[in-house]
Amino acid sequence: MSIAADPTAADRSAPSGQPAPAREGAIEIDGITKVYDTKGQRTLAVEDVSLEIEPGEFVVLIGRSGCGKSTLLRTLAGLQAPTDGAIRISGQSLYSPEGKAVPEVIGDLGFVFQDANLLPWRSVWKNIALPLEVQRMSRPDRRRRAEELGELSGLSEFLDHLPRQLSGGMRQRVAIMRALAPEPSILLMDEPFSALDAITRDELNMALQLIWLEFRKTVVLVTHSITEAAFLADKIVLLSPHPGRLQKVIKVDFPRPRPLELTKDDAFQSLVAELRTELGE
Amino acid sequence: MTMTNRDDASPVRSMAPAEGGRSLRELLDTYLTWITTPLLLLAFIALWKLYVVVLDISPFMLPPPEAVALALVELLQEPFFWNFFRITVTEILVGFGLAVVVGAGLGILLGRSKLFERIASPFIVASQVTPKVALMPLFLLWMGFGMQSKIAMVVLLSFFPVMKATILGVRSIGSEQRDLFTVIRAPVWKRLLSLDVPAVLPYLLTGIETASVLAVTGAIVGEYLGGNEGLGAMVVMTLNAMRVDQMFATIVALAIFGFLFYAVIASIRKIAVPWHDSAQND
Numbered sequence: 403m404s405i406a407a408d409p410t411a412a413d414r415s416a417p418s419g420q421p422a423p424a425r426e427g428a429i430e431i432d433g434i435t436k437v438y439d440t441k442g443q444r445t446l447a448v449e450d451v452s453l454e455i456e457p458g459e460f461v462v463l464i465g466r467s468g469c470g471k472s473t474l475l476r477t478l479a480g481l482q483a484p485t486d487g488a489i490r491i492s493g494q495s496l497y498s499p500e501g502k503a504v505p506e507v508i509g510d511l512g513f514v515f516q517d518a519n520l521l522p523w524r525s526v527w528k529n530i531a532l533p534l535e536v537q538r539m540s541r542p543d544r545r546r547r548a549e550e551l552g553e554l555s556g557l558s559e560f561l562d563h564l565p566r567q568l569s570g571g572m573r574q575r576v577a578i579m580r581a582l583a584p585e586p587s588i589l590l591m592d593e594p595f596s597a598l599d600a601i602t603r604d605e606l607n608m609a610l611q612l613i614w615l616e617f618r619k620t621v622v623l624v625t626h627s628i629t630e631a632a633f634l635a636d637k638i639v640l641l642s643p644h645p646g647r648l649q650k651v652i653k654v655d656f657p658r659p660r661p662l663e664l665t666k667d668d669a670f671q672s673l674v675a676e677l678r679t680e681l682g683e
Numbered sequence: 684m685t686m687t688n689r690d691d692a693s694p695v696r697s698m699a700p701a702e703g704g705r706s707l708r709e710l711l712d713t714y715l716t717w718i719t720t721p722l723l724l725l726a727f728i729a730l731w732k733l734y735v736v737v738l739d740i741s742p743f744m745l746p747p748p749e750a751v752a753l754a755l756v757e758l759l760q761e762p763f764f765w766n767f768f769r770i771t772v773t774e775i776l777v778g779f780g781l782a783v784v785v786g787a788g789l790g791i792l793l794g795r796s797k798l799f800e801r802i803a804s805p806f807i808v809a810s811q812v813t814p815k816v817a818l819m820p821l822f823l824l825w826m827g828f829g830m831q832s833k834i835a836m837v838v839l840l841s842f843f844p845v846m847k848a849t850i851l852g853v854r855s856i857g858s859e860q861r862d863l864f865t866v867i868r869a870p871v872w873k874r875l876l877s878l879d880v881p882a883v884l885p886y887l888l889t890g891i892e893t894a895s896v897l898a899v900t901g902a903i904v905g906e907y908l909g910g911n912e913g914l915g916a917m918v919v920m921t922l923n924a925m926r927v928d929q930m931f932a933t934i935v936a937l938a939i940f941g942f943l944f945y946a947v948i949a950s951i952r953k954i955a956v957p958w959h960d961s962a963q964n965d
Contacts, residue, residue, distance in 0.1 A: 481862055505868050513866040519859045523881045523958040532877070533867040564958050584867075 425493045427457035427510075427587035427620040429478065434487035436473050446645035447473045450487070453639060453648065457587070458618040462635035464625055466681060470646020471624045472592055478622060479590050480508040492587065512581030512619075514591040518573040520565040526576050527552065527561040533584045551579040554613070571602035578610070582617075591623040595630070604662055607633055615659060628677045629665060640680050650680055746928040755932035764917075764936075771902055771913040772940070774830050778837025779898040783891055786842040790849020790887075791879070800850070811843050816904055823909040833905035833913070840901035841894035848890025852883035885959040888952050895948040899941040 436448040448470035455461050463471040477484050480496055480503030489496040491507050498504055512533075520529045527548035534544045552558045555575045565573055574594060581589055595603045607630060614621055625631055631638050635654050642649040654673065656664060664670050728748045734740065735747045742750060758764045789807075793800040818839070822832040856878065864874045906915025914937055921930040952962050 476862075479862075479866055481865060508866065508868055511866065513863075515859050515863065517859070519857075519863055521860070521878070521881070523884075523956065535877070536867050536869050536873055566958065 425457065428490075428492055429453075429455035429588065429620060429622070430488075430490040430493075431455075431474075431478075432488045432490070434474065434477060434484045434489065436470065436477060436482070437485040448477075448484075448646040451641075451646065451648045452487075453651075455620060455622065455637075457620055460614055460621045460623070460634060460636045461639060462623050462625060462631040462637070463639050463641060464628065464631045464677070464681070465641035465646070465649070466643050467626070468643040468646075469641035470643075471641050473646065474641070475590055475592050475622065475624050479511055479513050480504075509584070510587050512584070512586035512589045514574075514577050514581045514589065514594045516593045517597055518565070518570070518577040520573055520576055520580075522565050525562050525564060526557060526568070529565065529576055530561075530579045530583055532580060537584060547583060548579075551583060555579050555609070569602075570598055571606060574598065574606060575609070578613070582613075582619075586619070588620045588622070591621065593624050593626065596626065603627075603630070608662060610634065611659060628674055628681070632670060632673050632677060633660060633665060638677065640677070652677070652680075743925060743927055746931060750928045751931040751935065754926075754928040755935055758929060758932050758936070767912060767914050767917050768936070768940075770830065771906065771915065771937075774833045774837060774902040774905070774913065775898050775944070777830075778834040778901060779841060779895060781834070782838045782840075782842040782894055782898065783845055785838065786845025786890060786894070787849050787887060789842070790846040790890075791853060791883070793846070794850040794853025807843075807846070810839065815839050816908070819905060819908045822905075828910035829912075832909060833902050836905040837898045837901035840904075841897040844893035844897065845887065845890035848886045848893075849883055852886030853879065855886065856882045881956075885952075885956045885961055888955065889961075891951075892945065892949055895945050896941070899937070899944065903937065 431451060431453040434448055434451045435446075438445040438447055451470075451474060463474060465471050473482075476482050478489060478496075483497050483501035483503070491510055494504070494507050496503060496507050521532070524532070527545060530548040530551055531539075531544040534547060539547070548561060549558070552561050555578070557572065557575060557579070560568060560572065565576065568576070578591075578594070581591075595606050598606065611634060623634065632654060638652045638654060640649040640652070641647065652673075656667075656670070731745075731748050735745055746754075789803075793803060815836070819832070819836060822835045826832040826835060860878060860882070861874075864878055869877070902913070903915035903918075906913040907919055910916055911920070914933055917933050918930055921927070921933060952959075956962050
């Protein structure tokens with residue numbers, strides 16, 4: 403593997419039942435409520451959601467539209483303060499009492515947007531290296547880091563291309579690499595593959611799993627695909643809509659790495675059926 | 684471990700045309716305007732000549748093309764022509780430059796703040812719906828018959844499209860792109876340099892192209908109405924002297940300058956925003 407190993411990765415790589423001694427990458431969600439107040443119209447988007455996420459755990463948030471899953475993820479990313487409740491990332495409060503996200507804590511988060519969200523005027527490698535520019539890393543170091551990540555994601559030949567020259571699947575790979583570039587301990591993903599065709603989606607799910615196995619980052623992924631949730635997750639968090647409430651948490655313990663054929667397995671199928679019933683489809 | 688690239692049969696859309704095997708059709712397609720433009724121009728001149736000869740038009744109404752060409756050649760050898768040319772070009776370039784700065788500055792301000800736009804827009808709209816040419820005597824009164832009054836007219840005429848385009852550009856930046864810069868903790872200067880400026884650029888260029896045309900108009904109109912310097916004033920002077928051939932020659936010279944000016948401005952797009960759809964050939 404060409405990526406420089408994260409020195410703390412070994413400490414975090416055992417998501418066993420016991421709480422890990424290092425809490426780096428842990429997420430504690432404590433009674434989050436989010437009310438939108440637009441022109442006097444109050445909308446309750448998320449109501450009293452509490453959740454513990456272990457370091458290195460792969461958590462998938464799923465629910466019908468209006469269940470507040472994206473709101474919850476944006477709150478986790480420091481993009482909007484909750485109306486009530488607290489979030490702790492690696493043991494530190496994400497929001498100050500005034501409702502401002504604490505910069506040092508956001509620095510530990512990587513975010514993957516729904517539609518790649520690349521800057522069209524930047525080449526692939528400069529898109530990947532954007533977060534490193536903010537950290538004042540030197541240009542040769544940024545290029546080296548982008549090359550490492552490019553190799554990891556099969557983008558090596560395309561580092562100097564513009565995003566408009568890439569397919570949708572490849573653009574999304576670039577987006578994931580950009581989020582990983584500053585080596586965050588937590589990766590937040592907002593329906594990252596929803597705009598892709600089924601085959602590309604399978605491939606990226608597989609690739610994401612392998613990357614996760616490599617780095618053991620904590621991942622929180624929002625999706626509306628039941629199969630995707632069952633394939634990727636250690637823990638599936640079901641949210642019910644209007645207002646968004648925690649409905650159920652289901653542990654998934656298929657051995658890893660999970661092959662794509664797993665989806666044809668009986669146990670997998672019954673999990674999918676269970677999820678479908680829970681979601682009321 | 685490496686992710687594979689199988690998600691697309693040909694993942695990279697080629698930007699350069701395929702080497703070798705370029706058909707006649709492709710060649711024609713590439714150099715089409717190199718043929719059609721001179722041909723159409725020739726046809727126009729021929730029609731002009733035909734019209735003058737067949738209908739026996741007085742050279743005071745419409746001089747034949749060769750008389751205009753001759754007058755132009757003569758003019759190009761006159762030092763006073765070049766002096767006037769320099770004055771007009773200075774007015775255009777200075778006024779245009781100021782218009783871009785004022786337009787882009789106001790555009791960023793108004794694009795960023797809805798409140799500011801609501802407060803300022805009645806006055807900006809008023810400055811545009813007022814017949815601007817009617818303000819020229821006022822500019823002459825305030826700034827005299829020199830270049831300043833004409834530059835003011837150029838700015839007034841050409842800042843508006845720059846400002847409008849910049850506002851649109853600032854508003855076009857998606858909330859997801861802004862979120863991205865929040866997530867990576869980019870400071871204000873980084874946002875401005877790496878997001879606002881490049882995102883606004885294609886829009887700004889559109890505004891600048893329109894402004895470049897209006898800038899030439901502004902300078903000429905200004906010179907028509909006041910003072911005795913510049914090519915606009917020369918059009919009036921040659922007409923008063925009944926030298927219609929020279930008047931036409933002056934107009935031709937202005938048209939050539941305006942065309943070149945616009946071409947230079949428009950060519951910036953390919954260099955400045957090669958990533959944008961507007962800079963693509965296909």
